[in-house]
Amino acid sequence: MLTLATEVDVLARFGRALADPIRCRLLLALREAPAHPSDLADRLGISRTRLSNHLACLRDCGLVVAVPVGRRTRYELADPRLGHALDDLRTAVVAVEADRSCVDAEEKGCC
Numbered sequence: 001m002l003t004l005a006t007e008v009d010v011l012a013r014f015g016r017a018l019a020d021p022i023r024c025r026l027l028l029a030l031r032e033a034p035a036h037p038s039d040l041a042d043r044l045g046i047s048r049t050r051l052s053n054h055l056a057c058l059r060d061c062g063l064v065v066a067v068p069v070g071r072r073t074r075y076e077l078a079d080p081r082l083g084h085a086l087d088d089l090r091t092a093v094v095a096v097e098a099d100r101s102c103v104d105a106e107e108k109g110c111c
Contacts, residue, residue, distance in 0.1 A: 013061040014085070022046060023054050028090070030064060031083040034076035 017023050025044055029035065035043070041051040055075060058064040063082060067074045077083055 010062075013063065017058055017061045017063050018089075020054070020057075022050070023058060026051075026054055026058065027063065027077070027082075027086055030075060030077050031086050034067070034074050036069075036072055036074050040075070 017027065022044065026040065029040060029043055037048060037051055037055065040055075041048045044051065055064065055066075059066065063078055064075050065078045067076060
């Protein structure tokens with residue numbers, strides 16, 4: 001049974017998904033068009049096993065869905081509005097000092 005997530009939960013799930021560069025690339029690829037895992041792996045230049053792990057994360061976050069197509073499975077964004085959100089985030093201007101990151105960046109793996 002599907003349930004609706006709260007606004008905060010949606011943002012947290014989106015943040016978790018975007019925390020990894022491969023998942024970002026994967027979401028941007030699916031923003032362009034639904035695709036099969038083998039095509040996505042080739043396009044992103046990663047192994048199918050690694051891709052499978054990232055797709056599982058995105059499914060768990062509720063951002064992508066698997067659609068059976070015959071004997072294959074195609075992946076697509078769970079909601080077309082996610083593509084618009086990705087476009088907005090991609091083109092947003094962020095204020096970052098060019099030669100500085102947060103003090104704990106190396107230790108925390110951020111920035």
